[in-house]
Amino acid sequence: KTAAEARYTGNLREMLKVYLVMGSPNCGGRDPAAVLQAAIEGGVTLFQFREKGPGALQGQERTELGNRLLGVCRQAGIPFIVNDDLRLAEELEADGIHVGQEDLAQWDREGLRQRFKGRILGISAHDPAEAREAVRCGADYLGAGPMYATATKPDARAVQGPGMIAAMRAGGISLPLVGIGGITPEGAASVLAAGADGVAVISAISGADDPREAARRFSRPFRR
Ligand code: TZP
Ligand code: MG
Helix, strand or coil: CCCHHHHCCCCHHCCCCCEEEEEEECCCCCHHHHHHCCCHHHHCCCCEEECCCCCCCCHHHHHHHHHHHHHHHHHHHHCEEEECCCHHHHHHHHCCECHHHHHCCCHHHHHHHHHHCCCCCEEEEECCHHHHHHHHHCCCCCEECCCCCCCCCCCCCCCCCHHHHHHHCCCCCCEEEECCCCCCHHHHHHHCCCCCCCCCCCCHCCCCCHHHHHHHHHHHHHCC
């Protein structure tokens, strides 16, 4: 078993509860490692490094930041997933990869799954047909969105709402699943009620004045 396999064959549904997605452009000039650390203290259960958008780091700087954030995750015992960049995921020995439908189109199904064998494979889906396709690709979990209006991803598809998750569940999609897009602590309840295992969040945590408290608010529904 690889280190990633040994560590993260755990319960993916549990890990997906409060899923922080971010990169340096989302942290308002603060050190992303400090933002991540605070968010984990507040209850983040999984992290995705998504270094995208205006001002995103490239090349060596991007790799170095990834490595630092990986270190924070390892220290805290939460999985570290890379968005889109398969080579970066391999270079960093990330615990998984998350790809969109556009990225998926570049790969034959078996190729992508084989390449990340033993690691977490997340795939975005915008409707039940895309969800079924993601399942055929061997996805371990789905990201469904956008739940609500978002300013973070300018090329996001039309808002689907929590109803899309209910439609996926009704259509027989039983895979671990998170909602994404414009989710606030208030908006999270409907996403979970629709059948999501958790919520994936960028701005409501990484852009918050107090990322620890923001993460805490997202993790509250899961405490008992
Ligand atoms: N995919 C669909 S919406 C979105 C992504 C990456 C952006 C989510 O960001 P925020 O700030 O939580 O709306
Ligand atoms: Mg993508």
